[in-house]
Amino acid sequence: MPAKVDRHPMPKQDPRERIRNFNEVALGYPADVAVGEAMRCIGCPKSPCVAGCPVEVDIPSFVKLIAEGKFVEAARKIKEKNSLPAICGRVCPQETQCEERCTLGKKGKPVAIGALERFAADYERASGTQAASEPAPASGAAGRVAVVGSGPAGLTCAADLAKMGYSVVLFESLHSTGGVLRYGIPEFRLPKAIVDEEVAYVKSLGVEVRVNTLVGRTVTVDELFRDGFDAIFLGTGAGLPHFLGIPGENLNGVYSANEFLTRSNLMKAYRFPEYDTPVWVGKRVVVVGAGNVAMDAARTALRLGAEKVSIVYRRSRAEMPARLEEIENAEEEGVELMLLTNPIRVLGDERGWVRGMECVRMELGEPDESGRRRPVPVPGSEFVIDIDTMISAVGTDPNPLLVRSVPGLKLGRHGNVIVNEETGETSVPGVFAGGDIVTGSATVIAAMGAGKIAARGIDRYIRAKRERSE
Amino acid sequence: MHRIVKKEELAPRIKLFVVEAPQIAACARPGHFFVLRMHEQGERIPLTIADSDPAAGTITMVFQEVGKSTCELGTLEEGDSILDIVGPLGTPRDIKRLDTVVCVAGGVGVAPIYPEAKAFHELGTRVISLVGAQTKDMLIFKDRMEAVSDEVHYSTDDGSFGYHGFVTGILRDLLAGGLRPDEVVAIGPLPMMRATCKVTAEFGVKTIVSLNAIMVDGTGMCGSCRVTVDGKTMFSCVEGPAFDGHKVDFEELMARQTRFLAEEKLAMERYQVHSEGCKCRRK
Numbered sequence: 001m002p003a004k005v006d007r008h009p010m011p012k013q014d015p016r017e018r019i020r021n022f023n024e025v026a027l028g029y030p031a032d033v034a035v036g037e038a039m040r041c042i043g044c045p046k047s048p049c050v051a052g053c054p055v056e057v058d059i060p061s062f063v064k065l066i067a068e069g070k071f072v073e074a075a076r077k078i079k080e081k082n083s084l085p086a087i088c089g090r091v092c093p094q095e096t097q098c099e100e101r102c103t104l105g106k107k108g109k110p111v112a113i114g115a116l117e118r119f120a121a122d123y124e125r126a127s128g129t130q131a132a133s134e135p136a137p138a139s140g141a142a143g144r145v146a147v148v149g150s151g152p153a154g155l156t157c158a159a160d161l162a163k164m165g166y167s168v169v170l171f172e173s174l175h176s177t178g179g180v181l182r183y184g185i186p187e188f189r190l191p192k193a194i195v196d197e198e199v200a201y202v203k204s205l206g207v208e209v210r211v212n213t214l215v216g217r218t219v220t221v222d223e224l225f226r227d228g229f230d231a232i233f234l235g236t237g238a239g240l241p242h243f244l245g246i247p248g249e250n251l252n253g254v255y256s257a258n259e260f261l262t263r264s265n266l267m268k269a270y271r272f273p274e275y276d277t278p279v280w281v282g283k284r285v286v287v288v289g290a291g292n293v294a295m296d297a298a299r300t301a302l303r304l305g306a307e308k309v310s311i312v313y314r315r316s317r318a319e320m321p322a323r324l325e326e327i328e329n330a331e332e333e334g335v336e337l338m339l340l341t342n343p344i345r346v347l348g349d350e351r352g353w354v355r356g357m358e359c360v361r362m363e364l365g366e367p368d369e370s371g372r373r374r375p376v377p378v379p380g381s382e383f384v385i386d387i388d389t390m391i392s393a394v395g396t397d398p399n400p401l402l403v404r405s406v407p408g409l410k411l412g413r414h415g416n417v418i419v420n421e422e423t424g425e426t427s428v429p430g431v432f433a434g435g436d437i438v439t440g441s442a443t444v445i446a447a448m449g450a451g452k453i454a455a456r457g458i459d460r461y462i463r464a465k466r467e468r469s470e
Numbered sequence: 471m472h473r474i475v476k477k478e479e480l481a482p483r484i485k486l487f488v489v490e491a492p493q494i495a496a497c498a499r500p501g502h503f504f505v506l507r508m509h510e511q512g513e514r515i516p517l518t519i520a521d522s523d524p525a526a527g528t529i530t531m532v533f534q535e536v537g538k539s540t541c542e543l544g545t546l547e548e549g550d551s552i553l554d555i556v557g558p559l560g561t562p563r564d565i566k567r568l569d570t571v572v573c574v575a576g577g578v579g580v581a582p583i584y585p586e587a588k589a590f591h592e593l594g595t596r597v598i599s600l601v602g603a604q605t606k607d608m609l610i611f612k613d614r615m616e617a618v619s620d621e622v623h624y625s626t627d628d629g630s631f632g633y634h635g636f637v638t639g640i641l642r643d644l645l646a647g648g649l650r651p652d653e654v655v656a657i658g659p660l661p662m663m664r665a666t667c668k669v670t671a672e673f674g675v676k677t678i679v680s681l682n683a684i685m686v687d688g689t690g691m692c693g694s695c696r697v698t699v700d701g702k703t704m705f706s707c708v709e710g711p712a713f714d715g716h717k718v719d720f721e722e723l724m725a726r727q728t729r730f731l732a733e734e735k736l737a738m739e740r741y742q743v744h745s746e747g748c749k750c751r752r753k
């Protein structure tokens with residue numbers, strides 16, 4: 001009975017090795033291990049795992065194909081629902097999604113669905129058979145759609161619309177596509193070559209990509225409608241960094257995680273001076289926050305040469321929002337967790353550089369609105385740590401620049417766009433939105449799901465409009 | 471790709487490019503800037519739109535060679551192309567007709583101040599321009615500034631042309647002599663803008679400065695460009711780059727400008743070795 005076999009661990013680079021390079025940490029399953037892992041799946045008739053996947057990948061079927069050695073077919077099966085499997089297999093929080101519902105997880109460890117998804121996608125890519133599965137490029141007869149933002153929401157929406165026969169132009173303000181996949185998530189977790197290939201796939205569907213175009217400034221939403229676009233999708237993400245609002249945050253050596261990661265990832269500062277963009281990291285680094293962003297910043301700081309990196313978080317380990325796997329990876333690499341600790345002041349020297357951070361110890365009190373126990377400061381427990389670099393990873397808000405420039409667009413309290421969840425429609429006719437701009441910072445797969453829903457919503461909207469005018 | 475259709479050497483180490491960027495030219499307004507990236511390994515650097523020609527689909531940039539990126543940019547010739555240009559960025563200046571405006575420009579700051587002076591002039595505002603440079607050879611944009619100003623006063627640090635001393639010296643004399651402009655606009659190096667604000671504060675004259683914080687994206691997503699204005703943190707690429715100069719924390723900004731000094735030095739030294747001496751320094 002294959003169910004008795006233990007879950008196959010993901011092979012990884014040795015922590016001592018990997019903190020000195022930016023190569024991918026998780027190495028992926030070799031084919032025989034993938035087959036072995038796939039054979040653990042018992043093919044539950046009700047497949048509870050599928051209900052845990054936001055885009056409803058047919059997990060039992062693709063896993064079975066892997067078990068049968070039909071790797072390319074497995075990849076195609078996933079792609080029926082998820083056009084970016086090589087990415088999702090790597091960055092989905094599987095432990096709270098598909099794998100959390102896996103029947104095997106009740107007694108032992110769930111099937112490694114994410115690792116298998118990654119395996120199938122990587123195999124298909126390496127075998128060079130990806131192009132053969134492509135549908136004919138968009139004819140454009142169905143209508144024209146402008147998609148703003150090339151993160152997972154925009155890429156998915158654009159790809160789906162192109163497949164439906166729309167002519168799609170994808171606008172991106174940066175010089176490169178991918179959104180957070182490019183500028184946020186580091187190379188060692190998501191190689192950029194994979195993002196490039198996924199974008200190439202979307203282009204092969206006939207989507208025209210225009211980088212360096214800041215919609216709202218270079219061209220406005222009104223102008224896009226005037227230029228003949230039938231509908232517009234806003235997938236502009238949640239890239240506006242928060243700061244803590246404590247004294248000293250503008251000292252030299254204090255970065256937002258967005259700045260630190262953008263310099264390193266998008267601008268490749270980790271290869272300075274071969275690449276022109278600098279990033280400075282000191283010996284003693286503190287990262288404030290405990291989400292995926294904080295883990296990525298901490299691990300990047302180590303690779304850039306920091307001697308000691310600590311995560312400072314005001315709640316306890318149980319509340320850390322980062323993926324378990326990423327916390328483990330960070331700890332293996334030597335990142336220290338300073339839990340129940342809250343920074344109250346950044347201290348600087350006379351030249352304006354960070355020299356220390358004053359913190360206060362916290363304890364958990366009554367549960368707050370989020371159901372998590374509220375951290376409260378312990379009086380008199382203030383202490384100072386010597387640091388020379390601080391990275392603030394305490395969250396981001398929806399990008400205000402474009403959405404504030406659209407008259408009549410209804411926004412929520414945090415500047416997020418309000419949409420009809422079934423269609424992605426906003427309060428402005430013909431304008432749709434999805435991903436982090438709607439939900440605030442969430443996940444890659446949720447953004448993709450929203451892009452998909454909006455593509456269907458846009459299709460319905462354009463057809464209805466055409467029928468009325470006929 | 472953005473082709474350089476014209477290159478002019480305005481002064482030693484100060485160059486002007488006219489480049490194709492039709493979408494930006496169509497909507498550029500005074501106070502706007504853009505971010506360029508020369509090539510795949512290049513960094514994103516912000517420069518002001520010094521002029522634009524919507525009909526020709528071109529924008530004008532004037533830059534001083536101060537480090538690796540600007541020196542390398544200076545080696546491009548007519549017909550060459552710049553890989554990426556994104557813009558227009560920033561909040562454009564709200565330019566209304568006023569009685570009198572004084573435009574104070576330091577060094578290469580005269581290029582970014584020109585579109586503002588021009589816009590004020592076209593609305594019928596009396597424009598008094600004060601243009602300062604280190605030495606006579608470095609005084610650029612003279613004809614352009616004279617064409618859009620009612621008066622132009624010059625200063626050089628070494629006295630080789632016009633007033634001998636800093637441009638703030640002329641400003642102080644004018645204000646002490648009773649001139650009360652509705653607004654002073656100051657663009658130039660940080661110490662010059664700070665000094666200008668000191669003078670105008672004494673006389674209670676509103677002063678707008680254009681800050682040159684270190685930027686990455688230029689679209690409000692990284693916070694590299696943050697400055698403290700009136701005690702609040704602002705992202706100068708979106709909310710600026712123009713701010714009320716009397717409210718700007720110049721000390722903090724000047725410190726922040728040195729964030730990457732060591733890396734900038736290394737990049738420049740490495741570049742000079744590779745290119746056997748930067749062209750700009752040889753001249």
Ligand SMILES: Cc1cc2nc3c(=O)[nH]c(=O)nc-3n(C[C@H](O)[C@H](O)[C@H](O)COP(=O)(O)OP(=O)(O)OC[C@H]3O[C@@H](n4cnc5c(N)ncnc54)[C@H](O)[C@@H]3O)c2cc1C
Pocket residue numbers: 091092093148149150151152153154171172173174177178179180181184185213214215216235236237238239261292293296323399401402434435436437441442443444445447
């Ligand atoms: C460091 C980091 C690590 C993360 N790790 C994970 C993880 O492991 N797993 C996971 O599931 N999620 C992770 N996330 C979250 C996930 O990346 C996001 O939820 C997801 O990328 C949101 O997708 P999106 O398409 O809505 O927006 P984004 O990916 O933010 O893309 C928006 C794009 O729009 C562009 N844009 C913005 N404004 C304009 C405009 N006006 N005109 C033109 N273009 C514009 C932006 O430049 C950007 O490219 C992480 C996020 C970060 C920052």
Ligand SMILES: Cc1cc2nc3c(=O)[nH]c(=O)nc-3n(C[C@H](O)[C@H](O)[C@H](O)COP(=O)(O)OP(=O)(O)OC[C@H]3O[C@@H](n4cnc5c(N)ncnc54)[C@H](O)[C@@H]3O)c2cc1C
Pocket residue numbers: 503513514515516517518519532533534535536537538539540541578581582681682683684685686711727728731734735738
């Ligand atoms: C809104 C804005 C408009 C500007 N307009 C002009 C202009 O019209 N003409 C002009 O000559 N210069 C302008 N600048 C300054 C110009 O961007 C810098 O001179 C240039 O980036 C220097 O790059 P470098 O590699 O040659 O020099 P470096 O050796 O890297 O740096 C020299 C100095 O330039 C500054 N600097 C470095 N990198 C950046 C960056 N990414 N963003 C901003 N400043 C930086 C720092 O103070 C640094 O000490 C402007 C800056 C801003 C923010």
Ligand code: SF4
Pocket residue numbers: 052053054055056057059082088089092094097098099113114117445
């Ligand atoms: S897309 Fe994500 S949630 Fe869905 S099956 Fe794949 S890894 Fe699981």
Ligand code: SF4
Pocket residue numbers: 040041042043044047048049050059060063101102103104111113
């Ligand atoms: S729940 Fe687990 S074991 Fe059951 S079908 Fe899904 S992956 Fe296979």
Ligand code: FES
Pocket residue numbers: 684685686687688689690691692693694695696705706707708
């Ligand atoms: S340059 Fe990144 S926010 Fe201004």
